[in-house]
Amino acid sequence: MTVDYSNAASPVRADLVAAHEGMFAHLVSPGTWWTGAERREIARAARAARDCALCAERKAALSPFSVDGTHDDPTSLEPAVVDIVHRIVTDPGRLSRSWYEKVLADGAVDAERYCELVAVTVFTNALDVFARAVGSESQAFPDAAAGEPRRVRPETARVDGAWVPQIPPGEEGGADWQALYGDRTEVPQIGRALSLVPAEVEILNAMSAVHYMELDHVSNPGYSTPGRAIDRLQMELIASRVSAINECFY
Numbered sequence: 001m002t003v004d005y006s007n008a009a010s011p012v013r014a015d016l017v018a019a020h021e022g023m024f025a026h027l028v029s030p031g032t033w034w035t036g037a038e039r040r041e042i043a044r045a046a047r048a049a050r051d052c053a054l055c056a057e058r059k060a061a062l063s064p065f066s067v068d069g070t071h072d073d074p075t076s077l078e079p080a081v082v083d084i085v086h087r088i089v090t091d092p093g094r095l096s097r098s099w100y101e102k103v104l105a106d107g108a109v110d111a112e113r114y115c116e117l118v119a120v121t122v123f124t125n126a127l128d129v130f131a132r133a134v135g136s137e138s139q140a141f142p143d144a145a146a147g148e149p150r151r152v153r154p155e156t157a158r159v160d161g162a163w164v165p166q167i168p169p170g171e172e173g174g175a176d177w178q179a180l181y182g183d184r185t186e187v188p189q190i191g192r193a194l195s196l197v198p199a200e201v202e203i204l205n206a207m208s209a210v211h212y213m214e215l216d217h218v219s220n221p222g223y224s225t226p227g228r229a230i231d232r233l234q235m236e237l238i239a240s241r242v243s244a245i246n247e248c249f250y
Helices: 014-027 036-049 053-060 079-090 097-106 111-133 170-181 198-211 232-245
Strands: none
Touching: 014 036, 014 111, 014 198, 036 079, 036 111, 053 079, 079 097, 079 111, 097 111, 111 198, 170 198
16 A cells, blocks of 8 residues: 655655555454454544544533444444444543443453454554644555454463553563563553554554654653654653643553
8 A cells, every 4th residue: 555645734754654554554454353354444433433423422421421322434343343443532531441341241342352453443543643633634545455363362461450461571471472572571551551462562663663762762761762853852742742632541
């Protein structure tokens, strides 16, 4: 797929264009638990959520769980899956552990499929928000790639502080940790959040490196990514403001 930002109001670096092309290809390829076609539908649902009337009504309500209705959604996904995607995109700050546990209990997804769904949803949202920020249209999704999900679960993954199971750090994570993080003994929580589906962590790392910095450097406040137009302090000021506006959990 070719990503075209030629109509953007601001110039876009070549490494960002290349990274986005890789991301779109990843979104429509067979994952660990969802097929390429299913992942593409999840991405389409994530894009549609921003214009969903039901989501807007829920966002304005005292409790998002007090408003029933049907989502504005063009996909073939099951309604329960659509609801998960739309809630993550439009009102993540009010999701709770009890909501997540109910989602699993209702059987729409299991923990593994939920984790991959979150990854596809947030990656799509990041791409679309970027396009809007530079004054460009959202890119069309490429066709889904054929193939079956790998369906491989890290053996050591367990619930360890977060809602979803994660690979435990260091020796407890054993070969799973080594394969994903190498000799590192600590990883920022954002780098562990998707570790139930390691392939998504690898993409997160790659996208973080080109948009922000490699996750290895996040815990070092003195580090600034070389060659960027703004320094680390400016990055964090912008990131903090955006996170506050978006009601980011962290």
